[in-house]
Amino acid sequence: MLKAAILTLAHLLLLGAVEHSPRLRFTPTDLPHVDFQLPQKFTVHFHDQGSDVLYIGATGSILLLSFNETNVSHIVIPLFLDDNTMDSCKSKASPNPDVCKNVITVVQRLNSSTIIVCGTHAENPICWFLQNNATQLAKDNEGHQLLKDGKGILSPSPLQRSVTIAVEGSLYSAISDTEGSGGIQRIYGRLRNLKTEDKWFHNPRFVGSVWVQMEDSNMDEVYFFFSETESSTALIGDPFKSSIGRVCKVDEGTARTTPDSWSTFLKSRLVCGFPEESKYFNRIIDAFVLPLEHDFRKGMVYGIFSSLWNFTAICAYSQTHIEAVFKNPKLKGFTGSLPANPKPGKCTTGSVPKNVLAAIRSYPEIEEAINEYPLYFIKQGNYTKVTADSVKGANQKFYQVLFVGMGNGKIHKVLHSKGKIFIISELSPFKIEAPISSMTLDSSTGYLFVGTPLETVRLPLANCEEYGSSCQQCVAARDPYCGWDQGTGKCVPVSEAVSSNSSVPLQSVEQLNVSLCYDGAGDPTLDGRSQELTVDSGTYLYLPCPVKSYHAVYTWSYNQKEQFNCTIRDGSCTLFFNGHLPTSGGLFQCLASEDGLKEVVAIYNVRVNGGSSPSLAIAAVLFALVAACALI
Incomplete structure (x- = not known):
């Protein structure tokens, strides 16, 4: 009993230790922005690295958005649904009207x-093809649109998510269907069409994929991330489990019939949680694979997982760990013997022994x-999408920065360094609160494309000017993208400062250290401006x-002696007196303290009149409001 109590207490302490909140909160303005005339319930984004164009698959069309610094131009390419097909669908009396529309769910460059x-x-x-700089529908010699049957590439219903990825002209697709089955297929391209078997999945929901490139291209792999219905919930109490499935690019299948089964497919469970307490975040919501130093083998897999108690968590898995699990697999439930080489799932251009194929077919899961x-x-809100970037700091070290979209349309910018997390800021770029449904990061141009069913915006990865006009504020942000340029006296992107051959920007990413900003001993320059205010007694x-950091502690002092507390609300830690002002007035200062930064x-500077004047009382309130605007 005592041991269980200690474990429960330890778990609660651990929960408290890993719960984080943003240090700063911003509402960016003047962003290149698109409002949809009608809500787009189902959208898919595609973007070429280095381009300023974003492709959005919507309902009945594909949108080509071209971004510049302040504006967005667009091209709409309609993809029509013929009347006979629509009438046939409606005759089936589907309960959801979206089923009988043409919802674009796949956009991939071949x-x-x-x-x-x-x-x-x-x-x-149905599939179409974009050509002529991807701005027009491809046509044959007679002027007819080139079409392809989309069966197997995407789900027939927009209610079932499809995940696709193009690999050297071949299209890999993971589909869930309404009947609880689904699978992974290679359905288009010069290589043989392959598919998984229905018995390998239990009501899968696919959320992401990635092409993992190796030095030897014959060893290239394609990963898929998905959740499944858990057949046994006695221990975890949750109907879901999450997994990573993998196939080899060179897979030639198990037979010479079409369609054929994969000969290299294996899957392993992804566990995100606290095993000691049997408390898990079991359902994967989204995943992103970040190669480090441009090498997937040194990369990290970041996943969003949800729990039975409606919290969402971020778990990170090293590519080295994942590769080791798939390299030496022990098949769950298999009790026979297999040859030492090739091991089940090994990427090989040669034939796979029949007993290995039989074992994979019956036992595709790794123990x-x-x-x-x-x-x-x-705890507050939920995460919906994640992407990440590897950023070179002023010290030439690389840092991982996550951008995590939320169900309320906000974005968390998160530093992941040495296994620790620091939420740099919370961004609110949208006019209307709605779940973030897509995020695409372009590290080569320095922008993040973010979409909801109502809007799409482009954000700079390095929003350095938001951190303030002082060195302390810039350095305290701990943003790997930004540093203090001593020459210009501004918070600037590190990459720009380095490329301009100016002095190395001041930056402290791994911990808050603003001592870089001033020489010798003593306090840093205080960022405060005295406001004169005269009021009546009883006002x-x-x-x-104004809150500069949500991680700081705010206190008010009166004549640098008496202390008052305040409560943060609406971006301010306001001090108020309900008719009980100090009779002599005096100097009121609001001090923010955070890990050594003061x-x-x-x-x-408040002066109190002895008389009563309603006009002065009103002026005091108005002055306070004006002061709030001036200081923010």
Whole structure:
């Protein structure tokens, strides 16, 4: 009993330790922005690295958005649904009207000149091709649009998510269907069509994929991330489990019939949680693979997972660990013997022994799970999408920065360094609150494309000017993208400062250290401006203190002696007196303290009149409001 109590207490302490909150909160303005005339319930994004164009698959069309610094131009390419197909679909009396529309769910580049676009087409999937700089539909010599049957590439229903990825002209697709089955196929390209078997999955929901490139291209792999219905929930109490499935690019199949089964497919469970307490985040929501130093083998897999108690967590898995599990697999439930070489699932251009194929066919799951504790979790709100970037800091070290989209349209910018998490900021770029449904990061141009069903925006990865006009504020942000340029006296992108051959920017990423900003001993320069205020005795006085950091502790001092507490609300830690002002007035200062960083955020020199004047009382309140605007 005592041991169980200690474990429970330890778990609660661990939960408290990994819960994080953003240090800063911003509402970016003047961003290149697109409002959809009608809500787009189902959208898919595609973007070429280095391009300023974003492709959005919508309902009945594909949108080509071209971004510049302030504006967005667009081209709409309609993808029509013929009346006969729509009428046939409606005759089936589907309960959801979206089923009988043409919802574009696949946009992938096949080669340098062609993009494939596929839509549900009222439960009869069809694919089109974009050519001429991907701005027009491809046609044959007689002027007819080139079409391809989309069966097997995408689900016939927009309600079932399809995940596709193009690999050297071949299209790999993972589909869930309404009947609880689904699978992974190679359905288009010069290589043989291959598929998984229905018995290998239990009601899968696919959320992501990645092409893992090796030095030897014959060893290239394609990963898929998905959740399944858990057949046994006695221990974990949750109907879901999450997994990673893998196939080899050179897989030639198990037979010479068509369609054929994969000969290299294996899957392993992804565990995100606290095994000691049997508390898990079991359902994977999204995943992103970040290669480090441009090498997938040194990369990290970042996943969003949800729990039975409606929290969402971020777990990180090293590519080295994943590769080791798939390299030496022990098949779950298999009790026979297999040859030492080739091992089940090994990428090889040669034939696979029949007994190995038989074992994989009946036991595709690896016994060893891939386990990790959450980096952190959130209780308020939920995460929906994740992407990441590897950023070179001023010290030439690389840091991992995550951008995590939320169900309320906000974005968390998160530093992951040495196994620890620091939420740099929370961004609110959208006019209307809606779940973030897509995120695409372009590290070569320095932008992040983010979409909801109502809007799409482009954000700079390095939003350095938001951190303030002082060295302390810039360095305290701990943003690997940004540093303090001593020459210009500005917070600037590190990459720009380095390329301009200016002095190395001041930056402290791994810990808060603003001592870089001043020489010798003593306190840093205080960022405070005194405001003069004269009020009547008995006035209701409100003194705003704009929040510079949500990790700081704010206190008010009176004549540098008496202390007052305040509560953060609406971006301010306001001090107010309900008719009980100090009779002699005096100097009020709001001080923010954070890990050694001390900053005077607001200073008011208040004088109190002995008489009563309603106009002065009103002026005091108005002055406080004006001061709040001036200080923010």
